[in-house]
Amino acid sequence: MEYIWAFVIGGLICLIGQILMDFFKIPVPYIMVAFVTSGVILTALGIYEPIVKIGGAGATVPLPGFGYSLAKGVMKEVSQKGLLGAFTGGTAATAGGITAAVFFGYLMSIIFNPKTKP
Template sequence: MEYLRAFIVGGAICVIGQILMDFFKIPSPYVLVSFVTIGVILTGLGIYEPIVKFGGAGATVPLTGFGYGLGKGVIEEVGKKGILGAFTGGTAANAGGIAAAVLFGYIMSLIFTPKTKP
């Protein structure tokens, strides 16, 4: 049942993004940034936490989940360190994912030959 809920939530997020790009012709970078921003806003309002509890990885893996991690990290660090936590919390909460993205991106650039589009 957990897999089904993750599939439904993650699929719904992806369908929304695809609709925005296909029907409304919104360029993908705008959709990506919007999803991260929406994740942060919904986390700050306390709306995204129930979605994460219901959808699990289906809610935390897409870009809205990155926004959720940023927002949650900031909220926790502000509680511990005050206003300084607003600057450090998001990065600290997502440091593992950011480091993995940089590392694997570098490894892929060594394995494959990157080419620019003509």
């Protein structure tokens, strides 16, 4: 049942993004920023945590999940280190994912021949 919920929650997040692109003609970078920001805001309001408990990876892998990770890291560090944690918590919580994205992006650029679009 966990797989079904992950599929449903992740699918709904993707559906929202697709609707924003197709019907409202919002550019993809704006949607990406909106998703990360909404993940942070929904986490701060306590709304995204129940979604993560139900959807699992379906809620944590898409971009709102990155915002969720940022917010959780900041909240944890602020509770431990005070105001300084607001500046370091998000980076510390998401460093592994950011490192993996940079590393595998670089690896793919070595394996394949990247070309700029005209």
